[in-house]
Amino acid sequence: MQQEKLQVKVRRLRRMRIIHRWLGVPLMIFFLVIGITSILLAWKKKVELLPPTQSSEVQRQGEWIPTEKMLAIAITEMDSRSLSSLVDRIDIRPDKGIAKVTFEEHFTEVQIDGYSGEILSVATRHSDWIEKVHDGSIVDFYFGNTETAKLVYSSATAFGLLLMSLSGFYLWYFPKVIRKTKQG
Structure with a gap:
C-alpha cells in the first residue's frame, strides 16, 4: 500500500x-x-530613453500661445518630415514653459516653447516603444x-x-x- x-x-x-x-x-x-x-x-530617465525636457528661453511674463497653435506647429513639423501627424497627447509643462506633443503612429515627440511657439526639440521617445514591447x-x-x-x-x-x-x-x-x- x-x-x-x-x-x-x-x-x-x-x-x-x-x-x-x-x-x-x-x-x-x-x-x-x-x-x-x-x-x-x-x-x-537615467539612461535617457526619453528626450531631455527643454525649458522656455522666453521670460515668463507673456501669455501662452493657444493649444491649437501648438498642435498646428507640431503637425506642420511632422508633415515636413513625412510622418503621420495624428496627435496622441499634449503634455503641458507650465514650470518649464513648454508643451510636449506625441503622436499615435510613431514615437516622435515635439517640444514647443509655450510662449513663442518655437520648436525646442524633435526626438524619438524610446521609452514609448519599449513600453509597448x-x-x-x-x-x-x-x-x-x-x-x-x-x-x-x-x-x-x-x-x-x-x-x-x-x-x-x-x-x-x-x-x-x-x-x-x-x-x-
Whole structure:
C-alpha cells in the first residue's frame, strides 16, 4: 500500500517535470522580454530613453500661445518630415514653459516653447516603444487594437508565471516528501 502511494507520487513528479520543462522553454522568452524591458523602463530617465525636457528661453511674463497653435506647429513639423501627424497627447509643462506633443503612429515627440511657439526639440521617445514591447501592445500597434494584445499577452504571461511557480514549488517540495517516505 505504501509502495503504491510512493509510485503515484513519483509518476506525478515525473509528469510535472515534463510540464515544467515544456512550459518553461517558450515562456522563458516572454519572461526575458518582460524582465529586460522592466529594467529599461525603471531606468528610463537615467539612461535617457526619453528626450531631455527643454525649458522656455522666453521670460515668463507673456501669455501662452493657444493649444491649437501648438498642435498646428507640431503637425506642420511632422508633415515636413513625412510622418503621420495624428496627435496622441499634449503634455503641458507650465514650470518649464513648454508643451510636449506625441503622436499615435510613431514615437516622435515635439517640444514647443509655450510662449513663442518655437520648436525646442524633435526626438524619438524610446521609452514609448519599449513600453509597448513590455506590455505586448507592440503586436497590435500597427493593426490598431492594442487592448486585445495587452489582455492576451499579459494574461498568458501571468498565467504562465503562476504555473511555473507552482510547478517549481512542486518539483522542489515533493522529492523531499518522497525521500522522507522512503526513509521511514
